Amino acid sequence: MPSVSTFKATPLDRILVIDDLPLIPLAFQEVFRSINPKALVEYSENIFTALSAKAWANTAFDLVITGSLQDHYSANLQQAVTELRKRFNEPLIMIYSSAYDPVIIEKMAATGIDAYVHKYESIEEIRRAYQSLSSGEAYVSSIFHTLYYEYGHGVRR
Numbered sequence: 001m002p003s004v005s006t007f008k009a010t011p012l013d014r015i016l017v018i019d020d021l022p023l024i025p026l027a028f029q030e031v032f033r034s035i036n037p038k039a040l041v042e043y044s045e046n047i048f049t050a051l052s053a054k055a056w057a058n059t060a061f062d063l064v065i066t067g068s069l070q071d072h073y074s075a076n077l078q079q080a081v082t083e084l085r086k087r088f089n090e091p092l093i094m095i096y097s098s099a100y101d102p103v104i105i106e107k108m109a110a111t112g113i114d115a116y117v118h119k120y121e122s123i124e125e126i127r128r129a130y131q132s133l134s135s136g137e138a139y140v141s142s143i144f145h146t147l148y149y150e151y152g153h154g155v156r157r
Contacts, residue, residue: 018066060089067096118143
């Protein structure tokens with residue numbers, strides 16, 4: 001069983017959402033503001049744009065949520081997480097995806113991924129992820145948790 005990392009509890013006020021659907025950040029903002037009225041969500045349509053945006057030069061985010069990565073663990077995922085952390089002052093990283101990959105769960109701590117959340121999870125599940133991260137705990141959403149932990153370390157492709 002992969003280790004679940006813990007880190008310093010901190011308010012997640014500045015959040016960057018990277019997703020090709022502009023409605024996703026609006027939904028996240030509503031959910032996060034119901035927990036933390038100071039939550040401010042910024043939006044970028046892809047990782048390249050987020051990393052190269054001059055408007056975010058020297059900007060620190062508390063949390064970066066990305067749904068614009070490949071469907072499986074790869075060197076590109078590792079590189080993207082590393083670059084996002086470096087560029088935005090070591091934010092927490094949440095992968096928000098409809099694609100299940102057990103290797104992401106297994107390498108979360110080593111890769112620097114703090115949460116892995118399925119796109120079809122409920123609003124309540126998104127709330128739990130945000131609260132866990134704010135409390136300094138890594139998070140794997142219910143759908144991914146079930147696939148991984150209740151099916152013998154993961155259903156494999």
